[in-house]
Amino acid sequence: MTHQPSTGARDQVDVVVVGAGVTGLTAARRLQDAGLRVLVLEARERVGGRLLTDDVDGVRLEVGGQWVSPDQTALLDVLDDLGLATYPRHREGESVYVGLDGVRRTFTGDAFPVPAATAAEVDQIVAELDRLAKAMDPLAPWQHPDAAELDRVTFAEWLERRTDDVEARDNIALYVGPAMLTKPTHAFSALTAVLMAASAGGFSNLVDADFILDRRVVGGLQEVPLRLAERLGDGVRLGAPVTSIAWDDGGVAVSAGGTTTTARHALLAVPPTLVARIAFAPALPAAHQQMRQQQSFGLVIKLHITYETPFWRDAGLSGTAFSPYALVHEAYDNTNEDVPDETRGTLVGFVSDERADELLTLSPDERRRRVLESLRDYYGDEALHPVGYYESPWMHDEWTAGAYATSFATGSLTRFGPLTREDVGPLSFASSDIAGLGFQHVDGGIRMGEAAAQRILSATSSQPRPATDLER
Ligand SMILES: Cc1cc2nc3c(=O)[nH]c(=O)nc-3n(C[C@H](O)[C@H](O)[C@H](O)COP(=O)(O)OP(=O)(O)OC[C@H]3O[C@@H](n4cnc5c(N)ncnc54)[C@H](O)[C@@H]3O)c2cc1C
Numbered sequence: 001m002t003h004q005p006s007t008g009a010r011d012q013v014d015v016v017v018v019g020a021g022v023t024g025l026t027a028a029r030r031l032q033d034a035g036l037r038v039l040v041l042e043a044r045e046r047v048g049g050r051l052l053t054d055d056v057d058g059v060r061l062e063v064g065g066q067w068v069s070p071d072q073t074a075l076l077d078v079l080d081d082l083g084l085a086t087y088p089r090h091r092e093g094e095s096v097y098v099g100l101d102g103v104r105r106t107f108t109g110d111a112f113p114v115p116a117a118t119a120a121e122v123d124q125i126v127a128e129l130d131r132l133a134k135a136m137d138p139l140a141p142w143q144h145p146d147a148a149e150l151d152r153v154t155f156a157e158w159l160e161r162r163t164d165d166v167e168a169r170d171n172i173a174l175y176v177g178p179a180m181l182t183k184p185t186h187a188f189s190a191l192t193a194v195l196m197a198a199s200a201g202g203f204s205n206l207v208d209a210d211f212i213l214d215r216r217v218v219g220g221l222q223e224v225p226l227r228l229a230e231r232l233g234d235g236v237r238l239g240a241p242v243t244s245i246a247w248d249d250g251g252v253a254v255s256a257g258g259t260t261t262t263a264r265h266a267l268l269a270v271p272p273t274l275v276a277r278i279a280f281a282p283a284l285p286a287a288h289q290q291m292r293q294q295q296s297f298g299l300v301i302k303l304h305i306t307y308e309t310p311f312w313r314d315a316g317l318s319g320t321a322f323s324p325y326a327l328v329h330e331a332y333d334n335t336n337e338d339v340p341d342e343t344r345g346t347l348v349g350f351v352s353d354e355r356a357d358e359l360l361t362l363s364p365d366e367r368r369r370r371v372l373e374s375l376r377d378y379y380g381d382e383a384l385h386p387v388g389y390y391e392s393p394w395m396h397d398e399w400t401a402g403a404y405a406t407s408f409a410t411g412s413l414t415r416f417g418p419l420t421r422e423d424v425g426p427l428s429f430a431s432s433d434i435a436g437l438g439f440q441h442v443d444g445g446i447r448m449g450e451a452a453a454q455r456i457l458s459a460t461s462s463q464p465r466p467a468t469d470l471e472r
Pocket residue numbers: 018019020021022023024041042043044047048049050051063064065066067068240241242243269270271274277278302392394399400402403404405430431432433440441442443445
């Protein structure tokens with residue numbers, strides 16, 4: 001990898017990839033393997049985007065994405081290919097649930113310990129969402145037979161129409177709102193909720209933490225982009241935020257710092273929200289600009305809390321805990337099983353959407369106090385005394401500015417969805433945010449990177465290159 005050279009330089013390649021996240025690096029590697037000259041320009045001083053494994057106060061933490069589920073076959077294939085091993089998330093023992101009555105209960109399996117009538121309502125709604133998801137091609141949710149109707153109504157309203165049982169609604173909402181899209185359920189449509197389910201192979205998979213959060217990668221999931229970048233060598237340039245792209249039918253001129261690179265194609269492998277940070281000449285078509293104004297990041301604070309020992313295991317607990325009513329709505333044992341001689345125990349917890357808004361208004365000490373008190377309600381008083389405490393900072397970082405990913409506002413998936421993967425002249429767009437299978441996940445990023453590379457390869461092989469002024 002190289003760093004941004006001094007001003008005035010001018011490079012020429014076949015394809016410029018903007019963004020060295022898993023999507024951009026997947027595409028770049030595919031294009032390079034096909035014999036094209038590729039340059040990846042990355043704003044940060046590191047590769048990986050929303051994947052980062054970091055040492056924080058002596059504890060190795062996966063600051064961004066980390067889990068792999070069995071349906072994520074594109075990611076599993078890449079792990080195989082890169083020689084990366086996985087290990088199962090710790091799940092032995094009982095899980096904890098705190099319900100509407102405020103009572104803490106332990107349970108095993110994936111069904112929360114709720115009253116029988118509530119459980120029946122939950123089962124019936126899960127079955128309906130499974131049925132809706134089955135009828136959806138996640139790459140084209142707007143073609144769902146009920147797309148127009150489902151995209152017009154918020155998920156909150158859709159749930160209210162299904163049942164009067166508040167706890168049943170709150171539990172279903174938890175799986176899609178705080179746990180996945182990280183937005184309040186009144187901020188996205190029922191169609192987007194069905195997309196989330198369809199992208200994971202069905203709603204029943206979303207409610208099963210042992211499925212969705214099945215395995216971790218030895219050394220951390222950032223190993224994937226790190227190893228992809230290694231193969232690209234000098235084809236990845238760090239500290240190179242792209243600020244403008246001039247384009248015509250013949251190609252692109254991409255400017256980052258003082259360097260302009262000309263190419264036949266550019267792939268924008270950045271979240272949709274960051275496309276507008278780049279000045280395009282000519283401007284992108286109106287519909288493209290409108291589309292990306294309707295896509296926004298969710299907000300979740302990923303918390304990493306380390307203890308002298310994984311004390312909850314001694315109490316027969318798995319570390320898995322849920323409550324739609326708690327500040328930390330979900331938490332898991334995230335101890336690094338792949339680190340030899342690790343004696344400490346780490347919990348990972350999440351505070352999402354409106355609760356995250358509130359938490360962010362507090363001082364660091366107050367935030368920590370509130371989080372630890374929430375964990376105490378799950379695991380007891382020992383949770384109040386960690387040896388390490390860290391909040392992942394994605395929402396403060398201008399090259400992400402949210403977490404986990406972006407999704408459409410109510411009504412916009414049907415209106416703009418068909419444009420998400422549409423090329424504009426020599427410009428292509430890809431990221432996990434616009435995936436079908438693996439939507440918002442690393443698996444989806446890999447699928448989008450592969451698909452964009454295929455589109456670029458087809459265009460490169462079938463079209464003689466028109467003359468362009470951009471290189472002169
Ligand atoms: C806290 C958290 C937890 C998550 N947990 C999981 C999980 O357990 N499992 C899972 O599968 N997924 C998870 N995800 C989601 C997953 O990390 C993302 O979907 C995936 O990494 C996105 O990859 P990407 O390449 O599409 O985008 P990004 O990773 O965002 O990469 C885009 C890159 O473009 C760069 N960039 C942006 N603008 C410019 C510019 N103008 N010029 C140059 N470079 C630019 C950025 O710096 C970045 O490196 C999680 C995400 C977060 C934040």
